Amino acid sequence: xxxxxxSGIPAVxxxxxxxxxxxxxxxxxDLVDTLVPYFKAGLENNEQCLxxxxxxxxxxEAGNALRAAVPDLDRRQRRGQIQIVDAGxxxxxxxxxxxxxxxxxxxxxxxxxxxNGYLGLRATGNTYFLEAGDWDSFAEYETKVNxxxxxxxxxxxxxxxxxRCNAGGVLDVVENHEFAxxxxxxxxxxxxxxxxxQAKEELRRVNGELETRVAERTSALSVALxxxxxxxxxxxxxxxxxxxxxxxxxxxxxxxLMLKARRSRDPALREAFEDTLRRVTAMSLVHxxxxxxxxxxxxxFAVYLRTLGAALTDSFGVTGRIAVEVGPAEGRLDLNTAVxxxxxxxxxxxxxxxxxFPAEGTGRIxxxxxxxxxxxEGELVVRDDGRGIGxxxxxxxxxxxxxxxxxxxxxxxxxxxxxxxxxxxxxLSFGG
Numbered sequence: 068x069x070x071x072x073x074s075g076i077p078a079v080x081x082x083x084x085x086x087x088x089x090x091x092x093x094x095x096x097d098l099v100d101t102l103v104p105y106f107k108a109g110l111e112n113n114e115q116c117l118x119x120x121x122x123x124x125x126x127x128e129a130g131n132a133l134r135a136a137v138p139d140l141d142r143r144q145r146r147g148q149i150q151i152v153d154a155g156x157x158x159x160x161x162x163x164x165x166x167x168x169x170x171x172x173x174x175x176x177x178x179x180x181x182x183n184g185y186l187g188l189r190a191t192g193n194t195y196f197l198e199a200g201d202w203d204s205f206a207e208y209e210t211k212v213n214x215x216x217x218x219x220x221x222x223x224x225x226x227x228x229x230x231r232c233n234a235g236g237v238l239d240v241v242e243n244h245e246f247a248x249x250x251x252x253x254x255x256x257x258x259x260x261x262x263x264x265q266a267k268e269e270l271r272r273v274n275g276e277l278e279t280r281v282a283e284r285t286s287a288l289s290v291a292l293x294x295x296x297x298x299x300x301x302x303x304x305x306x307x308x309x310x311x312x313x314x315x316x317x318x319x320x321x322x323x324l325m326l327k328a329r330r331s332r333d334p335a336l337r338e339a340f341e342d343t344l345r346r347v348t349a350m351s352l353v354h355x356x357x358x359x360x361x362x363x364x365x366x367x368f369a370v371y372l373r374t375l376g377a378a379l380t381d382s383f384g385v386t387g388r389i390a391v392e393v394g395p396a397e398g399r400l401d402l403n404t405a406v407x408x409x410x411x412x413x414x415x416x417x418x419x420x421x422x423x424f425p426a427e428g429t430g431r432i433x434x435x436x437x438x439x440x441x442x443x444e445g446e447l448v449v450r451d452d453g454r455g456i457g458x459x460x461x462x463x464x465x466x467x468x469x470x471x472x473x474x475x476x477x478x479x480x481x482x483x484x485x486x487x488x489x490x491x492x493x494x495l496s497f498g499g
């Protein structure tokens with residue numbers, strides 16, 4: 068149990084649940100000085116409180132002192148959040164009780180506090196009522212309290228009058244509590260048992276070793292992270308150079324295909340060259356997009372589709388007549404997915420530009436895209452408002468290139484569907 072709460076006592080500060088400590092006092096003013104802020108903090112922290120009072124500060128005087136610091140004390144007492152009782156009423160109401168019976172009563176009170184929605188039990192007891200013959204049995208009780216409370220949501224502060232403790236008694240008291248408070252030169256001072264001091268010293272030593280190891284590991288991780296960042300930056304530079312060279316080589320291929328197409332007198336062969344040219348352009352634009360950005364892990368596909376649409380309308384000479392619009396489009400694609408999906412997009416747009424619109428006619432091609440993610444497939448939709456394609460083209464056996472599209476779609480785990488009502492809608496669904 069590691070939760071800490073405010074003790075309310077400046078000399079003590081925060082304590083963990085299960086803390087059992089004590090104070091040595093001389094006067095009633097000493098008790099007021101510690102116990103009033105102690106219980107004020109507990110009440111404000113929504114804790115169940117029990118003040119077992121004894122001379123020289125009885126229950127009535129204790130209540131008056133606390134009421135000055137907690138104006139709504141009466142309301143809290145009526146609600147049952149705090150009890151202020153005399154020691155005789157608590158410890159001796161049924162005669163002298165054994166240590167185990169007293170412990171059971173404390174823990175039962177704590178259990179009721181938790182059941183009633185309080186965070187725990189905060190208590191104090193004044194031992195002024197003890198007689199010399201009771202000292203050994205009460206010391207045994209305090210030893211059991213020290214061992215028992217550490218596992219419960221209880222904070223206990225025991226008050227001992229210095230005038231009623233001899234030197235041996237003081238040693239017993241300190242030994243049976245985690246620490247003690249004593250008034251020295253007008254200020255409260257902490258007294259710790261030798262066992263607690265040794266434990267704290269060992270904890271400081273272990274913490275020091277741990278901090279050293281953490282600092283060493285943090286330094287090593289920082290060096291490794293810097294090296295990883297440098298390696299990643301170098302890789303990105305190399306990849307950009309690769310994409311740049313691939314783009315340049317594809318442009319050379321484009322130029323050769325364009326030259327061949329212009330020199331060919333066979334219309335069918337010229338069209339085949341032009342189809343290949345557009346496919347190479349689609350691949351080249353992917354590498355160009357990767358080269359132009361620092362992040363080489365993928366491309367914003369909507370930007371790519373707009374560039375591709377403009378390039379294809381220009382290659383068909385229909386800029387201004389046929390509008391290619393990229394509608395809602397979300398997400399990025401990596402290189403392995405962007406190239407085949409880009410080829411499919413080029414084929415679908417080219418088919419629409421070739422077959423959907425009459426010569427010199429006008430029209431519109433709409434493109435929608437969604438990258439795969441969140442358990443959903445990716446989707447590419449190319450829709451035109453033209454006259455549609457024939458049955459042969461729709462089956463993939465005609466000259467529209469749809470058979471090639473379906474073959475490429477299998478590379479990205481995709482499927483193709485076509486609808487021809489009110490124009491043609493081409494749809495690719497793929498897993499990415």
